[in-house]
Amino acid sequence: xxxxxxxxxxxxxxxxxxxxxxxxxxxxxxxxxxxxxxxxxxxxxxxxxxxxxxxxxxxxxxxxxxxxxxxxxxxxxxxxxxxxxxxxxxxxxxxxxxxxxxxxxxxxxxxxxxxxxxxxxxxxxxxxxxxxxxxxxxxxxxxxxxxxxxxxxxxxxxxxxxxxxxxxxxxxxxxxxxxxxxxxxxxxxxxxxxxxxxxxxxxxxxxxxxxxxxxxxxxxxxxxxxxxxxxxxxxxxxxxxxxxxxxxxxxxxxxxxxxxxxxxxxxxxxxxxxxxxxxxxxxxxxxxxxxxxxxxxxxxxxxxxxxxxxxxxx
Numbered sequence: 257x258x259x260x261x262x263x264x265x266x267x268x269x270x271x272x273x274x275x276x277x278x279x280x281x282x283x284x285x286x287x288x289x290x291x292x293x294x295x296x297x298x299x300x301x302x303x304x305x306x307x308x309x310x311x312x313x314x315x316x317x318x319x320x321x322x323x324x325x326x327x328x329x330x331x332x333x334x335x336x337x338x339x340x341x342x343x344x345x346x347x348x349x350x351x352x353x354x355x356x357x358x359x360x361x362x363x364x365x366x367x368x369x370x371x372x373x374x375x376x377x378x379x380x381x382x383x384x385x386x387x388x389x390x391x392x393x394x395x396x397x398x399x400x401x402x403x404x405x406x407x408x409x410x411x412x413x414x415x416x417x418x419x420x421x422x423x424x425x426x427x428x429x430x431x432x433x434x435x436x437x438x439x440x441x442x443x444x445x446x447x448x449x450x451x452x453x454x455x456x457x458x459x460x461x462x463x464x465x466x467x468x469x470x471x472x473x474x475x476x477x478x479x480x481x482x483x484x485x486x487x488x489x490x491x492x493x494x495x496x497x498x499x500x501x502x503x504x505x506x507x508x509x510x511x512x513x514x515x516x517x518x519x520x521x522x523x524x525x526x527x528x529x530x531x532x533x534x535x536x537x538x539x540x541x542x543x544x545x546x547x548x549x550x551x552x553x554x555x556x557x558x559x560x561x562x563x564x565x566x567x568x569x570x
Contacts, residue, residue, distance in 0.1 A: 304552075305549075305551075305552045308549035308550070308551075308552055309549065309552070309554075309555070311549075312526050312549070312555060314498070315495070315498055315524055315525060315526045315557060316524065316525050317498055317501060317502060317523060317524050318522065318523040319501055319521070319522050319523060324522060327505065327520060327564060402518065402564075402565050403430075403507070403518070403567075405567045406516075406518050406566065407565060407566060407567070408565050409563070409564075409566035420514075421466075421467040421468065421469055421470040421512070421514065422467065422468070422512040422513040422514045423438075423440055423461070423467060423513075424438040424440075424461050424468050424474070424476075424510050424511070424512050425438055425511055425512055425513070426438060426509075426510070426511035427476065427508065427509070427510050427511075428509040428510075428511075429494075429497070429507070429508055429509075430507060430509070431496075431497065431500050431504070431506045431507070432493040432494070432496050432497065432500070433493070434490070434491075434493065434494075436458055436459055436490050437459070438458065438459045438460070438461050438476065438510070439455060439458050439459070439460055439461065440460075440461050440463055441453050441455060441460040441461060441462060441463060441477070442463075443463055452477070454479075454487055455477055455478060455479070455487070455490075456487045456488055457488035458478070459476050459478040459491075460477045461474065462474075462475040462476070462477065462534060465534060466537075466540065466542075467512065468511070468512045468514065468517040469512070469514060469515075469517045469540065469563065469566065470540060471539065471540050472536060472537055472538075472541075473534070473535060473536055473541050473542070473543060474510075474541065474543070475534050475542075475543050475545065476542060476543070476544050477544075477545045477546070478490040478494070478544065478546055479491060479546065479547065480492060480495075480546045480547050480548060480553075483551075491544065491546040494544060494546050494557060494559060495548070495557060497521060497559050498524045501521050501523075501524065505520055506520070507520055507561075507564075508520075508521065508542055508559075508561045510542065513569065514569065515566055515567055515568045515569045516566070516567040516569075517540075517565075517566055518563070518564050518566070518567070519540075519541070519561035519563050519564065520561050520562060520564045521559060521561040522560055522561055522562050523560050524557070524558065524559050524560070525557075525558045525560075526548060526555050526556060526557055526558060527555065527556050527558060528554065528555055528556075529547075529553075529554055529555060532545070532556050539563070540562065540563035541560060541561065541562050541563070542560070543558055543560045544559040544560075545557070545558060
């Protein structure tokens with residue numbers, strides 16, 4: 257006989273034990289429910305991933321050459337060249353046409369061949385005002401000005417002695433409010449392949465790529481987000497640059513012991529993680545790299561800029 261004693265309930269009657277089959281049925285129901293939830297979640301994730309991949313083409317944008325050329329436009333002159341004559345002008349230094357029977361300027365006019373472009377000094381104005389003034393925002397009318405203290409520079413004019421370029425220490429993108437430290441990543445071997453360590457909460461500079469101001473391509477990696485490893489999201493807002501450069505210039509400022517180097521973004525794009533190659537460049541460029549799309553991470557967002565200006569340390 258069993259020695260188990262049934263406990264009485266509130267009414268004083270003993271409760272019979274639950275049948276084993278009923279208990280197993282409940283457990284099976286819970287397991288099946290969890291399985292259904294996981295299956296639905298998995299299908300939902302696959303659908304999201306395909307939609308996200310189908311939108312990767314939206315990441316591709318190159319700043320037009322006309323706008324890039326305007327970044328180097330000389331400032332507007334303080335006075336009008338007296339050798340340039342605009343018909344009908346009464347500006348000092350430019351002769352008005354002598355009235356005649358046919359309205360043609362007389363011999364006293366000093367005008368040469370008329371250039372219609374002189375009527376609108378486009379080369380002295382920010383290109384955003386040419387065709388899309390509604391997008392000009394707070395941009396200065398006279399051009400895409402540099403931040404205070406920066407001067408247009410050529411890499412050869414900054415540091416002439418080879419091998420004197422310092423490691424990057426800081427990186428800023430004012431347009432998205434990013435200001436962070438830069439760390440030179442270490443390289444390790446895994447199965448005969450050279451891999452870089454993963455940056456944690458900062459931007460990592462790929463060793464062997466160009467340093468700030470140095471001719472060549474500098475490559476910088478950062479996380480869009482890292483929900484599993486918890487390595488930060490320093491490039492969380494980097495995708496915003498794709499839209500910003502379509503309306504305003506976006507600058508990447510990289511600091512080192514040599515000073516600060518301003519790279520202006522010239523284009524954005526994407527590539528599959530397995531196809532990523534650290535390409536070289538004859539110019540001084542930087543490329544920022546981050547995993548994309550969110551929660552999928554099988555592609556890489558690329559943001560590229562060219563050296564435009566330099567600010568001395570101190």
